[in-house]
Amino acid sequence: MLKKSENQSIARTIKSQAQILGGTVAAFWSIEIVDQVLFAGRYLDVFGIHPRDLDSLVNIFFAPFLHVGFGHLIANTVPFLVLGWLIMARSFKDFFWVTLIVTLVSGLGVWLFAPTNTVHLGASGVVFGYLGYLLLRGYFERSWQSVLVALGVGFLFGGALWGVLPLQAGVSWQAHLFGFLGGVLAARWLTPRRPAS
Template identity: 70%
Template structure:
């Protein structure tokens, strides 16, 4: 049986779907990084990162989150991406996709507008910070005890990452504090928009 008597998906099917989405996304991160290791530097996939204020590369905001500068960078992003992404999925898989999209756009535009003109920004950190902002502020907007409990847990384990929004990070082809800050703002925006949408629906 894959569904209950009311036609709702079973727990096993839901978990399998969540694992497939998260696992597939992370697998794409790793596959791209492994492939990139075999490319000459002039053809590196990191060139598809965000080039601030370069109109020709504006659409790279949608590619940059899938690219990383080496395996250390990738490993550092994999665990929080999976944990925070799954905490969003627990409530709604649709929320995961919407928060991810809003986070990609807001963090990417923030980097494109305010990043160092000599930098190339890549990595999933902007999206991760959007998950962080969404989970921390969702309880404030919808006032549900489940969301508040998740916010407390997330704040306890990941609250220290908020320091990453301060303008203390530099470097070429490295994820920037602008991505962190605007990713977090995107997550807060998503929490407000999705909560407002639910209230309107009811």
């Protein structure tokens, strides 16, 4: 049976997780509502990533908060919450590092390799990064908990991996691909080295 102090600690942790994830999603939705209501969905999107435009490099950090309409936003909200929470449930520090790494790798990959005269935005690069991290953490860590999480994530979200291929016009597969690779990189960097046996 858990002690009162342990219950309070768990409650504080859950509250912090909800505040961080809920606050981020609230920012996604607030920005899109403002864009749709005040600007007919046409103004804020210019702050997405414009490949090889030096002035657009800083937009790597803004683009995940912007979406092309509510359908795009809804498609990113649920996996962001679920996958983000699975990372955060283990470690707040891991969540922040993974988010930073996948945002940078996804954004830079888009900036370097996506076609000129296009604009790329949305949280899907981050979502694919979370997916890559959770799937590969099981491989690098080799603990039964991380393998179990990887199997569950693969079952629930594995079909999304087709999104790393250029199969659908108007979808930034580059953000998906480099986000996923950023997640793999984060899994490798953040997994403690196993001692040689």
